[in-house]
Amino acid sequence: MHDAPAPETSANRLWTGLRRGLRRKCPNCGHGFAFNGYLALRSQCEVCEHPIGEYRCDDAPPYFTIFLVGHIVVGGALTMEQSMSPSLALQLSVWLPTTVILCLAILPFIKGAILGTQWAMKIKG
Ligand SMILES: [Zn+2]
Incomplete structure (x- = not known):
């Protein structure tokens, strides 16, 4: 299944x-891989040649990963206690x-979501 071309409204573009x-x-474009390994971004898309490497996610992916995993682990530990x-x-x-395990498993997907958000809001560098 292929994604449709990028929609024009900002809400649709964000989603x-x-x-x-x-993913x-x-x-x-939604077709080429944005990552060159576990967390490294490609310099450009192999399909549409979009300059993916110009986006800087910085500390946002670890921040949101720790936020999410912290709520899961603290809630689980308190319930277990x-x-x-x-x-x-x-x-x-x-x-x-x-x-x-949760941090390592979730982090690449959170980084992808941050990359997609930056693309939607046209935030580079
Ligand atoms: Zn692309």
Whole structure:
């Protein structure tokens, strides 16, 4: 399934950018990959030659990843504490690896979403 050309309204453009970014695709065309590896952006799209490398996500992807994972882990740890009252060692053995795995798994997709948002709002450099 191919995405339609970029819509003109800013709300549609934002949703298009977010959807394409969450799939780690080029926000401009939705076909080429935006990433060159785990987190590195390509200098340009291999399909439409959009200059993806000009977008600077900086600290936004880690910030939103920590925000999201923190709510999951703290909520889970508090629920586990209230329902089971496990030992501290058990809590740490569950929630420390969960935190690391969730952060590493979510971060590239959050970065793609930030890239799509920047594309939608025409924020470069
Ligand atoms: Zn493209």
